[in-house]
Amino acid sequence: MKLKKIAGALSIAGIAVAGMLLTAPAASAAxxxxxxxxxxxxxxxxxxxxxxxxxxxxxxxxxxxxxxxxxxxxxxxxxxxxxxxxxxxxx
CATH class of the missing domain: 2.60.40 (Immunoglobulin-like)
Incomplete structure (x- = not known):
């Protein structure tokens, strides 16, 4: 059960990091x-x-x-x- 929670947390963290990477060029373009x-x-x-x-x-x-x-x-x-x-x- 703990493994699923950790995997889920890592998956959410990966989405958050991917979101930051996608928005970084727009921030520098500003x-x-x-x-x-x-x-x-x-x-x-x-x-x-x-x-x-x-x-x-x-x-x-x-x-x-x-x-x-x-x-x-x-x-x-x-x-x-x-x-x-x-x-x-x-x-």
Whole structure:
């Protein structure tokens, strides 16, 4: 009887570990693209080449090139950044 309980527990643990392994890539992918902290806004380009991005503000938007790595996005005067995304794979 104890063997069945242990086997069942190991099976459940295996499912939990498999679930963590499946969600790990999604968690690391979240660091690519637009993200914020309490005091700054960023865009991380995870590709190996520059990408054309659009930065949206409360009023309007701009487009610029983002080199591989993390770029700090600056708010306009009384016009904060609301989002940023890739519009072309190269620039």
């Amino acid at each position: 660091s690519c693209g637009y993200w914020t902290t309490h005091d700054a806004k960023y865009f991380t380009n995870c590709s190996t080449h520059s990408q054309k991005i659009q930065v949206d503000y409360v009023i309007g938007s701009t487009q610029s090139c983002a080199a591989p790595g993390t770029t700090t996005l600056y708010d306009g005067w009384n016009n904060p950044v609301t989002n940023a995304f890739v519009v072309a794979e190269s620039c």
